Amino acid sequence: MDGSAVVPADEAIWVSRAKEGDQAAFEAIFQHYERQIYGFIYRMMGNAEDASDLTQECFIRAYRALSQTSDDLNISAWLHRIASNACLDVLRRRQRIRWLPWETHKHEHLLHGRPMDDPERQALSLETQATVHQVLQQMSPRNRMALILREFEGMSCEDIGQVMGLSRSAVKSVLFRAREEFRRTYRRLEEASRS
Structure with a gap:
């Protein structure tokens, strides 16, 4: 894809x-x-290798399935659902689940378009990312997914519901439990590091 396409203002037109x-x-x-x-x-x-391969796979799946979608398709939620299913398929095949959300320091310039120039900020960021990663590793996969979609991807409860196959109220419950699990685990790790 050569970058010459112009994106219409209304997603419904694209679809x-x-x-x-x-x-x-x-x-x-x-x-x-x-x-x-x-x-x-x-x-x-x-x-990055898995991300590149699965991104391509996601858009291939989307292209093939697009004709079967409804006219009021939420394209962002739909693509995230395809992506999350593709990821879970690969992780299940590998018989392991390894989640590394928010661990972007190695590729931050690719994801956000800017390197981290300030060494102090970078050190704090790495420390924070390591702690978040450690906490998330100990959380249930469902709670991890909900937090990634809400806190990092910035999705609404409705969109998260479409991605995870849940109602809006179920998403709110999962997010509440996920935040509670995150807080408990974070406090436990913090206390253990002080001992």
Whole structure:
């Protein structure tokens, strides 16, 4: 995809045109969401190679399934759902689940377009990321996923519900439990480090 597509202001137009076979419309969708989906997959998988492969797989699956979607499709939530399913498929095949959300210091410039120039800020960021990673490693996969989607991806409860296959009220409950689990685990790790 060469970067020449212009993204329409209304996502419904992209979806409608892409469903009719307009390759430029699908290219616009790809260009608009590629970095976001790559970043999400990178945090789920923990390495750039898997993130690149699964991002490509996600958009291939999306292209093939787009004609079967409804006209009021929330494209962002739908793509995140495809991406999360692709990640979970690979992780299940590998018989292990390794989540590395928020551990972006090695690739931050790729995800955010800027390197971390301040050494003190970078050290604090690395320390914080290590702590968050350690806490998240001890959380249930469902709670981890909810926190990644809400706190890092910035998704609404409705969008998280579409990604995780839950109602809005169920998402709120999962997020409440996830935050409580995060706090308990964080405090426990903090107390253990002081001992």
